[in-house]
Amino acid sequence: xxxxxIIQDTKTHYCLECGKCxxxxxxxxxxxxxxxxxxxxxxxxxxEEELIHNHKLFSCLTCYACQLKxxxxxxxxxxxxxxxxxxxxxxxxxxxxxxxxxxxxxGLMARSSIKQRRFEWFSNSYRTSExxxxxxxxxxxxxxxxxxxDIPVRTLDIAEASLKILNSLGIEPLVHPxxxxxxxxxxxxxxxxxxxxxxxxxxxxxxxxGVKKLIFFCPEGYxxxxxxxxxxxxxxxxxxxISEFLAQRLETEGLRFNEVKKxxxxxxxxxxxxxxxxxxxxxxxxxxxxxxxxxxxxxxxEDSICCGTSCxxxxxxxxxxxxxxxxxxxxxxxxxxxxxxxxxxxxxxxxAMVARGEEKGPEVEIEVMDLANLVANAIGG
Amino acid sequence: xxxFEPQIIAFCCNWCTYAAxxxxxxxxxxxxxxVKIVRVMCSGMVNPIYVLKAFESGxxxxxxxxxxxxxxxxxxxxxxxxxxxxxxxxxVHILGLEDERLRREMISASEGVVFARVVEEMVxxxxxxGPAPFKVKKGAxx
Numbered sequence: 001x002x003x004x005x006i007i008q009d010t011k012t013h014y015c016l017e018c019g020k021c022x023x024x025x026x027x028x029x030x031x032x033x034x035x036x037x038x039x040x041x042x043x044x045x046x047x048e049e050e051l052i053h054n055h056k057l058f059s060c061l062t063c064y065a066c067q068l069k070x071x072x073x074x075x076x077x078x079x080x081x082x083x084x085x086x087x088x089x090x091x092x093x094x095x096x097x098x099x100x101x102x103x104x105x106x107g108l109m110a111r112s113s114i115k116q117r118r119f120e121w122f123s124n125s126y127r128t129s130e131x132x133x134x135x136x137x138x139x140x141x142x143x144x145x146x147x148x149x150d151i152p153v154r155t156l157d158i159a160e161a162s163l164k165i166l167n168s169l170g171i172e173p174l175v176h177p178x179x180x181x182x183x184x185x186x187x188x189x190x191x192x193x194x195x196x197x198x199x200x201x202x203x204x205x206x207x208x209x210g211v212k213k214l215i216f217f218c219p220e221g222y223x224x225x226x227x228x229x230x231x232x233x234x235x236x237x238x239x240x241x242i243s244e245f246l247a248q249r250l251e252t253e254g255l256r257f258n259e260v261k262k263x264x265x266x267x268x269x270x271x272x273x274x275x276x277x278x279x280x281x282x283x284x285x286x287x288x289x290x291x292x293x294x295x296x297x298x299x300x301x302e303d304s305i306c307c308g309t310s311c312x313x314x315x316x317x318x319x320x321x322x323x324x325x326x327x328x329x330x331x332x333x334x335x336x337x338x339x340x341x342x343x344x345x346x347x348x349x350x351x352a353m354v355a356r357g358e359e360k361g362p363e364v365e366i367e368v369m370d371l372a373n374l375v376a377n378a379i380g381g
Numbered sequence: 382x383x384x385f386e387p388q389i390i391a392f393c394c395n396w397c398t399y400a401a402x403x404x405x406x407x408x409x410x411x412x413x414x415x416v417k418i419v420r421v422m423c424s425g426m427v428n429p430i431y432v433l434k435a436f437e438s439g440x441x442x443x444x445x446x447x448x449x450x451x452x453x454x455x456x457x458x459x460x461x462x463x464x465x466x467x468x469x470x471x472x473v474h475i476l477g478l479e480d481e482r483l484r485r486e487m488i489s490a491s492e493g494v495v496f497a498r499v500v501e502e503m504v505x506x507x508x509x510x511g512p513a514p515f516k517v518k519k520g521a522x523x
Contacts, residue, residue, distance in 0.1 A: 098430075099428050099429070101429050101433060104430055104434060104437060105472060108476060108515055109476065111515050111516040111517075112514045113514065114476070114477040114478065114514040115477050116476060116477040117476075143472060143475060146471035147468065
């Protein structure tokens with residue numbers, strides 16, 4: 001694929017240069033050097049070299065805020081993804097956060113067939129079954145735990161909460177010991193080779209296990225399986241986010257929760273919200289828990305603001321400014337807890353609250369919690 | 382078929398372990414030639430990514446060695462190294478790699494014999510384990 005084809009594919013040539021993308025872009029708000037409009041302009045002028053060697057190419061959060069506002073319906077995030085493929089082929093990559101540990105782990109996972117020890121955290125208090133119709137995708141959570149232990153983020157808590165929820169609904173899900181990273185980061189960083197290996201592997205193990213429904217607690221995995229996998233592999237099962245699944249069950253089975261007294265606000269993760277249009281399901285789940293008072297932030301639903309980093313790349317001071325801005329907004333609602341349904345949103349918000357190497361303390365402190373954890377608490381026992 | 386010769390990458394701190402490896406050489410202590418030394422200024426700078434990259438590039442085992450806790454040139458290098466090594470060990474464990482492929486040692490500048498012994502032990506252990514299970518990334522060479 002060359003730049004001309006990318007322009008054709010993403011309807012970039014319809015650009016009116018109105019600059020709506022740059023005015024809505026959360027990065028452009030803080031970083032004067034980053035502008036989606038200028039990137040598009042570079043592409044249209046045929047400045048391919050400048051574009052693929054532009055360091056800011058990897059700054060885009062692919063949060064889809066611009067795409068929803070574009071009057072010409074230019075698919076800017078897809079344009080970025082495809083251009084990153086060109087850049088990656090030319091040996092370019094962004095600045096990896098955590099020195100690239102996470103990207104390297106994904107690569108090692110893809111290029112080996114060893115048995116991972118993914119489930120040593122697993123306690124016997126949860127029921128799972130190897131012949132279940134439902135599978136819970138755990139994804140990269142076990143790897144996040146050691147990397148982010150200083151923040152501290154407990155991603156496996158979300159996995160355990162999800163298991164608890166499914167168990168309480170009478171479902172004994174399959175948790176597959178051989179699953180690998182969904183390949184979301186590899187795909188959005190332009191590393192197609194790694195993505196293909198991972199997609200083929202995951203599709204194969206899912207086909208072999210014969211599950212009918214795949215449940216995610218991570219919107220990134222959900223998006224990748226739902227929108228990206230069908231372009232590369234055949235997947236014969238329904239995919240669902242845990243909040244969607246819960247909302248569905250609320251209707252059909254009339255679930256009842258215990259009372260949890262809390263004033264909360266909700267962060268729409270971009271992959272779940274703008275990418276897939278799921279705004280109501282998590283809110284419905286929140287509304288069904290007695291004692292929960294949901295107060296909305298200034299920017300919600302389609303206008304929600306991203307948590308500041310994607311793919312653990314180009315995480316800089318602007319990313320932190322985006323996060324702090326969002327946390328200030330959350331705090332302004334008077335809520336005591338910020339609920340999100342993405343482990344990565346949680347990681348990024350918690351990271352922003354830890355002041356590293358700075359003498360001043362954290363600027364904004366608010367409890368950040370995953371929706372699955374809140375629901376698990378409401379189930380009790 | 383020739384016997385499997387493991388490749389070991391050793392991250393050695395400039396002040397202690399690198400000097401120890403040097404001492405092993407000048408004192409004519411024999412040790413297997415399977416080890417490739419990467420000199421770093423301090424073992425505290427060995428980020429998990431260094432070790433993961435070594436595995437990516439085809440290493441079968443990795444040794445991270447530096448000063449003892451009491452005689453670090455930069456005072457608290459080994460403490461930092463231990464903290465990072467703990468994270469690394471957990472990651473590599475989840476990845477499914479045998480714990481023996483990674484080794485953390487504190488070898489002071491006068492312990493050339495210890496360095497030779499550690500390398501010998503590692504080579505012996507890795508010969509039993511066989512090659513690391515990762516396909517080498519394109520373009521990477523050890």
